[in-house]
Amino acid sequence: HTEEEQTEDYLFKIVLIGDSAVGKSNLLARFARNEFYPNSKSTIGVEFQTQKIDIDGKEIKAQIWDTAGQERFRAVTSAYYRGAVGALLVYDVSRRQTFDSIGRWLNELHTHSDMNVVTILIGNKTDLKDAREVSTDEGKTVAEAQDLFFMETSALDSSNVTAAFHTIVKEIYNILS
Ligand code: GDP
Ligand code: MG
Numbered sequence: 001h002t003e004e005e006q007t008e009d010y011l012f013k014i015v016l017i018g019d020s021a022v023g024k025s026n027l028l029a030r031f032a033r034n035e036f037y038p039n040s041k042s043t044i045g046v047e048f049q050t051q052k053i054d055i056d057g058k059e060i061k062a063q064i065w066d067t068a069g070q071e072r073f074r075a076v077t078s079a080y081y082r083g084a085v086g087a088l089l090v091y092d093v094s095r096r097q098t099f100d101s102i103g104r105w106l107n108e109l110h111t112h113s114d115m116n117v118v119t120i121l122i123g124n125k126t127d128l129k130d131a132r133e134v135s136t137d138e139g140k141t142v143a144e145a146q147d148l149f150f151m152e153t154s155a156l157d158s159s160n161v162t163a164a165f166h167t168i169v170k171e172i173y174n175i176l177s
Pocket of ligand 2: 024026066067
């Protein structure tokens with residue numbers, strides 16, 4: 001394999017989904033550029049960002065798609081989901097309403113993409129300790145019931161952000177290889 005052929009072998013499309021303002025764009029900004037936007041509007045999202053990740057000595061390109069805020073209008077298009085092999089379904093641990101939306105997002109995901117899309121449930125904003133409305137156990141329980149991977153993150157203090165993206169890429173790789 002030349003280097004180019006090898007990278008072509010592993011290109012994973014991964015979509016970020018979840019309610020507006022849960023931190024999807026900031027998780028991607030933290031992971032891809034180590035940046036954080038304290039007062040971000042939905043407009044900071046790029047269409048997608050490609051990151052190289054090393055798994056078992058193989059270079060994998062993770063093409064991570066972010067919405068441009070369409071989720072606010074429940075108007076995420078089928079093109080967004082098309083070809084996705086992974087999804088990060090994000091809620092905000094400080095807003096229960098975003099946790100209650102998980103079922104709706106799973107329906108949407110399974111309507112528009114393969115049933116086998118590898119999905120990790122992400123409870124974001126763990127830094128907001130005093131404002132927490134959804135416990136770690138509740139997150140775990142839903143993830144187990146829906147057969148999802150699970151992790152809690154903070155895009156603000158960086159905790160588990162790299163781990164979350166690496167986990168999903170590794171799980172996709174395990175299934176496909
Ligand atoms: P999106 O609509 O899901 O893409 O959410 P954004 O990434 O635009 O974030 C919405 C708001 O939440 C912004 O003001 C962010 O600064 C804030 N935010 C995102 N992640 C975190 C986090 O981990 N902790 C805290 N405290 N705020 C966050
Ligand atoms: Mg966004």
